[in-house]
Amino acid sequence: MKANQNQFSPRKVPQQERALFTVESILTAARTIIQQKGYEAATTNHIADVAGVSIGSLYQYFPSKEAIVAALVEDAVLRAGERTRKFLIERMNVSLETGVREIIQHLLEIRREYGLIFRRLAREVPRFRNISGQLTTEKYLYNTVHTFYLQHREEILVEDLEMAMFVIEHLVVGAIDAYLDNDAPRLDDEELVQQVSNAVIKYLTK
Amino acid sequence: MKANQNQFSPRKVPQQERALFTVESILTAARTIIQQKGYEAATTNHIADVAGVSIGSLYQYFPSKEAIVAALVEDAVLRAGERTRKFLIERMNVSLETGVREIIQHLLEIRREYGLIFRRLAREVPRFRNISGQLTTEKYLYNTVHTFYLQHREEILVEDLEMAMFVIEHLVVGAIDAYLDNDAPRLDDEELVQQVSNAVIKYLTK
DNA sequence: GGCTAATGTGAGAAATTGCTCACATCAAAC
DNA sequence: GTTTGATGTGAGCAATTTCTCACATTAGCC
Numbered sequence: 001m002k003a004n005q006n007q008f009s010p011r012k013v014p015q016q017e018r019a020l021f022t023v024e025s026i027l028t029a030a031r032t033i034i035q036q037k038g039y040e041a042a043t044t045n046h047i048a049d050v051a052g053v054s055i056g057s058l059y060q061y062f063p064s065k066e067a068i069v070a071a072l073v074e075d076a077v078l079r080a081g082e083r084t085r086k087f088l089i090e091r092m093n094v095s096l097e098t099g100v101r102e103i104i105q106h107l108l109e110i111r112r113e114y115g116l117i118f119r120r121l122a123r124e125v126p127r128f129r130n131i132s133g134q135l136t137t138e139k140y141l142y143n144t145v146h147t148f149y150l151q152h153r154e155e156i157l158v159e160d161l162e163m164a165m166f167v168i169e170h171l172v173v174g175a176i177d178a179y180l181d182n183d184a185p186r187l188d189d190e191e192l193v194q195q196v197s198n199a200v201i202k203y204l205t206k
Numbered sequence: 207m208k209a210n211q212n213q214f215s216p217r218k219v220p221q222q223e224r225a226l227f228t229v230e231s232i233l234t235a236a237r238t239i240i241q242q243k244g245y246e247a248a249t250t251n252h253i254a255d256v257a258g259v260s261i262g263s264l265y266q267y268f269p270s271k272e273a274i275v276a277a278l279v280e281d282a283v284l285r286a287g288e289r290t291r292k293f294l295i296e297r298m299n300v301s302l303e304t305g306v307r308e309i310i311q312h313l314l315e316i317r318r319e320y321g322l323i324f325r326r327l328a329r330e331v332p333r334f335r336n337i338s339g340q341l342t343t344e345k346y347l348y349n350t351v352h353t354f355y356l357q358h359r360e361e362i363l364v365e366d367l368e369m370a371m372f373v374i375e376h377l378v379v380g381a382i383d384a385y386l387d388n389d390a391p392r393l394d395d396e397e398l399v400q401q402v403s404n405a406v407i408k409y410l411t412k
Numbered sequence: 413g414g415c416t417a418a419t420g421t422g423a424g425a426a427a428t429t430g431c432t433c434a435c436a437t438c439a440a441a442c
Numbered sequence: 443g444t445t446t447g448a449t450g451t452g453a454g455c456a457a458t459t460t461c462t463c464a465c466a467t468t469a470g471c472c
Contacts, residue, residue: 186369221449271429429457429458
């Protein structure tokens with residue numbers, strides 16, 4: 001019984017070039033299908049088909065269908081988390097207004113780019129909601145955002161900052177997701193970011 | 207070929223007391239299962255099991271699994287829509303601040319009560335998103351809300367009111383759903399309503 | 413070339429699920 | 443009590459989907 005193995009661990013680690021290509025093809029195919037047709041359409045046979053490999057190969061590297069999806073989610077959470085982290089650290093010293101606007105702008109980009117994971121998958125497969133939820137709420141990000149707000153504490157009139165952070169996080173993400181879901185009439189990226197920033201800044205400082 | 211029949215129409219209208227009880231049992235079972243375990247867990251056999259009726263009886267009254275879900279959705283949209291309509295009309299003449307707060311309070315109640323439909327189902331089954339989306343965006347409600355805002359137009363500094371309505375709708379619903387999904391720490395109903403109202407009012411008037 | 417381990421294949425086994433149908437039971441009217 | 447239509451039953455069909463396994467092919471090494 002090997003350690004560090006769970007029900008999502010790969011069965012076999014690819015060692016040759018062509019095996020790596022196979023694994024990549026499978027992940028790409030799964031991503032594409034889920035993106036375009038949704039989770040239900042992503043049957044293992046269909047994924048193998050689109051990837052151009054046999055169903056047997058698929059099951060050599062992934063123990064189950066869920067393992068494929070888990071791999072997609074993990075990848076997205078890692079990448080998006082890393083980018084957001086860097087972004088936040090670079091913005092540590094800007095003004096409250098600028099910081100808020102740029103963070104919202106950044107969140108819009110992230111949630112558009114990883115729409116598959118953070119919106120489609122997280123909604124259709126409740127199992128994965130927590131995993132993808134990690135991104136916005138994980139401790140490191142939380143602390144970084146918290147630090148940013150603290151640097152502008154005197155401008156902020158809200159008493160309970162932690163509570164305000166929770167409210168803001170979900171106000172913002174809620175509006176962004178709705179904007180991306182519906183194709184909002186009379187509203188473009190710039191305008192959305194402007195309006196939501198306004199709301200957040202006014203909520204905090206007026 | 208009968209008119210007024212579609213793929214969701216019941217096959218048979220219950221005529222005796224016990225048949226009505228059967229239908230109710232099926233709907234209740236479906237609601238419970240979806241609420242607690244999600245849409246995927248709601249197989250027809252499982253629904254019949256929980257309802258305490260045979261799978262045959264289920265298919266006597268519902269032509270398909272989707273018809274059961276459609277019945278749940280329709281019921282919720284009708285009830286919630288009607289209640290919201292009445293609520294809005296009663297609040298036509300209150301102040302901007304009071305109106306906004308009470309509407310948010312009302313939305314919180316509605317989305318908690320009909321959480322099954324407006325949150326779980328709408329997310330897991332893309333097919334039903336539009337139907338449940340009707341509730342908040344349907345024309346009548348839209349016009350009613352619009353009228354309310356217009357009565358306080360001089361207090362409102364935002365130029366493009368229609369755009370602001372879109373932003374506000376999704377800010378509010380986003381925050382409410384997040385609050386209901388996560389069991390938000392250090393935040394109760396009253397506090398949430400207060401904070402979100404604050405944000406909306408300040409966004410509109412400052 | 414010959415050997416070995418890694419990789420690839422796809423028919424089909426096993427499991428799941430929506431749904432049917434031939435039949436059994438019950439309620440109401442006479 | 444008999445009849446008749448409404449209601450209830452559940453084995454199992456048909457279609458789909460996940461996953462296995464015996465076998466074939468390929469890459470790397472001597």
